[in-house]
Amino acid sequence: MRPVTTSTPTTPRKRNAGATTHTTAPRAWQRMLSGRRLDLLDPSALDVEIEDIAHGLARVARWNGQTRGAHIFSVAQHALLVECIARQREPNLDRRLRLAVLLHDAPEYVIGDMITPFKAVIGDSYRAVEARLHAAIRIRFGLPPELPREVHRLIKAADQAAAYLEATRLAGFDAAEAQRFFGRPPALAPSLERDYLTPWPANTVEARFLKRFRELAGE
Secondary structure, X not given: OOOOOOOOOOOOOOOOOOOOOOOOOOOOEEEOOOOOEEEOOOOOHHHOOHHHHHHHHOOOEHHHHOOOOOOOOEHHHHHHHHHHHHHHHOOOOOHHHHHHHHOOOOOHHHHOOOOHHHHHHHOHHHHHHHHXXXXXXXXXXXXXXXXXXXXXXXXXXXXXXXXXXXXXXXOOOOHHHHHHHHOOOOOOOHXXXXXXXXXXXXXXXXXXXXXXXXXHHOO
């Protein structure tokens, strides 16, 4: 005959009187040095400041930081290079649209420079956040939320040309590999190439980005 086993009932643990539980929604805003709080999911143009953009982009590395030089090659310096190439290709482009070219990667001051292969993995979620930030930034600086198709094409072409130069001069690509990914090499004066493809210190690139912004914005 099997022995009978008994178990002691478990007494439920009582909560302290007055104890409350809190569920906090995940934080979706970024605090800026200007004091602004930018909501990444529902960004307002009122929370966008060019000083925050310049400061952030000057400290975000292109190519995940895998570039030659004493300093990172920043997104801000890339933006200046792209605007320079676009200006050479379309010398009569309206000044405000050149401003749009300069700001083509501006959302990266809060979301960082995600390399293209990883963007492909994340897919539509990343693109949706990026598009909302683009619209808020453009509205803040008097640009249309959605750019004309020909301006998008110009930005794409100048961006690819800049990527070719960065890849071959800074990121270790050989010419054939870079051409396969980014197209034909652009014609850029040697003096411009030396200037724009020598990584600048963060404070220098921040100042140059702000200076160019103010020239294009008519400030």
